[in-house]
Amino acid sequence: MKLNEIGEDAVVEEITRTLRLDERVEIGPGDDCAVVHFGPNLQLLKTDCVIEGIHFLPDTPARAVGWKALCRNISDIAAMGGDPLDALITVAVTSDRELVWLTDLYAGLNQAAAKYGVNLVGGETSRSPGPAFISVALTGKVDKERLVTRAGGKLGDRLYVTGRLGGSFPVKHLSFEPRLAESRWLTENFRLHAMMDLSDGLGSDLPRLAKASGTGFEIDFAALPKNENCSDEQALTDGEDYELLFAVSEDHGQKLEKEWRAVFPELPLSCIGRLTEAKAEPFSRPGYDHFR
């Protein structure tokens, strides 16, 4: 059976059935980050990659590729309520690649690292016969009180989305800002039940949050925040929004909405639906699947 006959979620499920995990692991694969005990602290761990021809094009400025490669991971750390710490960078390129491409890539990585307080502590450069490949692994720390997973959503919770969705290509996916400050404020001031970042599109990601929480969901399409000239379909399936999706009780939601406007006046926060009883067929329009 080939990967494209199965689809990403089933592939991941197949792989993760048998992983070696001991008691130090608080949360293993399946959430935005892994959570492990390290000494007296909780550590977040995340890895993600960008590949030429898939996540960026041969003529995409290398600086933007570097920015994107690191910020994708920062977005996942934010989605768990954590702060990013140290990044490891692996770059594989053909050996006739120009040095300036590599230094531009690192300029973008450094720019994001400086802005979000990340150390670029190490990495690996290798030649490859194939397309350029950049993999970033990122550690973070999280307070136990601030940790938010995908799994804590409760029946009747309001669902919120930051920013606007859809139309991330060709520009926004290269210059987005991970919602780190927003996540800090949210997790310091409210008891969020569940959270994740939107990377594959709301249409793929929301069913994952609902499944992890053991609920269904309904979407209020009239409230869906869309980027200019985007259809509902695009808002659900384009992907690479890197916005936060979170679930919070009705009561907290009302208070949160009001305060949000004062703290982040420029960034929309939209109540896009609710968590409901689990349904047999949660959603007919999927988002992005890596293997299909």
Place this chain on the structure above:
Amino acid sequence: MKLNEIGEDAVVEEITRTLRLDERVEIGPGDDCAVVHFGPNLQLLKTDCVIEGIHFLPDTPARAVGWKALCRNISDIAAMGGDPLDALITVAVTSDRELVWLTDLYAGLNQAAAKYGVNLVGGETSRSPGPAFISVALTGKVDKERLVTRAGGKLGDRLYVTGRLGGSFPVKHLSFEPRLAESRWLTENFRLHAMMDLSDGLGSDLPRLAKASGTGFEIDFAALPKNENCSDEQALTDGEDYELLFAVSEDHGQKLEKEWRAVFPELPLSCIGRLTEAKAEPFSRPGYDHFR
């Protein structure tokens, strides 16, 4: 200027000149692992990749590829005197890859994880138009008293190598055992001045250790431990030996050699030379360079 006109060490030097690093970073790029403060502890961080057509062949059993991908990183953790903890796996393959290849890859990763006490806490699978690419990031912990870098070698130190060198292809590079138990014993019982693992070949790696320590070196070629049918040249340049190279004072060296034979009777330990005054031209036969 293209990467293959410059060579790996110069490329790495160019990249690492400007990295964002704050005071939490004890050791940044340039050693086997990065070392960072995390809470009251020291954490080791390492990333490394294997690429189809470079580090393994299309017909290499996927289980062996998984073993190798994780064990390369474990070898680097061992080379700093640390213990491995948690791994993140990134796999990029064409979407028509067979699922069984991926599950075999993970069987190899799990086998190494179980043997060396590593958790496989997360990862990422992505489609790629190019050759199969597996990147592994690994964390570890290290006691301050056991931490050994490349930089502490002293004039007159004896240089030791575990095991035998050369001829790692086509078999040993897929089934080697990282020298974790040996590193634990060495760092618990002796004050090593410097250590690293041999991945690019002694001919490339020893000059790096000497340069980091601000010394030169001399090799006793008669004492070079070689795998069957290997020339001196191969022992220096084949690479992928994943043995430990370390520097220790003359006195400690004698004691260490004797005790080693009792504890690890099956694994040779060879005194292959000394650290000397720095020389203008340390070595005329380089090992493996990723970009040449």
